[in-house]
Amino acid sequence: MAKKPKVALARGKRKEAIARASVKSGKGRITINGRDWKVYFPDPHFQLYLQDILDIIGKKLNKVDITINVKGGGPVGQLQAVRTAIARGVVEYFGDESLEQQFDQYDKFVLTEDSRRVEPKKDRQKKARAKYQKSYR
Numbered sequence: 042m043a044k045k046p047k048v049a050l051a052r053g054k055r056k057e058a059i060a061r062a063s064v065k066s067g068k069g070r071i072t073i074n075g076r077d078w079k080v081y082f083p084d085p086h087f088q089l090y091l092q093d094i095l096d097i098i099g100k101k102l103n104k105v106d107i108t109i110n111v112k113g114g115g116p117v118g119q120l121q122a123v124r125t126a127i128a129r130g131v132v133e134y135f136g137d138e139s140l141e142q143q144f145d146q147y148d149k150f151v152l153t154e155d156s157r158r159v160e161p162k163k164d165r166q167k168k169a170r171a172k173y174q175k176s177y178r
Contacts, residue, residue, distance in 0.1 A: 057114040
């Protein structure tokens with residue numbers, strides 16, 4: 042019976058964006074929704090934001106292929122969700138505690154999800170907190 046290849050699955054969330062990453066042995070390719078990550082995020086600021094995480098991973102990145110499916114939210118939320126999914130997936134794949142500590146030192150929100158969500162609108166109000174003005178008194 043053939044040995045099953047090792048695959049690590051990870052998830053990252055930010056606001057309404059959800060990214061699911063699968064990390065398996067390969068040649069260092071990173072694809073997001075079937076496209077190269079630099080094509081998916083053409084903005085140089087976005088690329089720098091993601092490149093910081095890839096720099097922390099270092100040479101280990103050349104040993105794995107990362108495939109990410111992301112949906113929902115806007116471009117920034119998707120970028121932050123992808124970033125979390127990559128970091129979690131690589132840590133799980135390699136099982137390296139020092140890598141986890143490096144991510145924590147760089148930014149504690151790389152591995153932990155941001156729990157903040159949009160507050161729902163209340164009944165008989167304009168928005169979540171804004172009240173209608175009174176014209177009397």
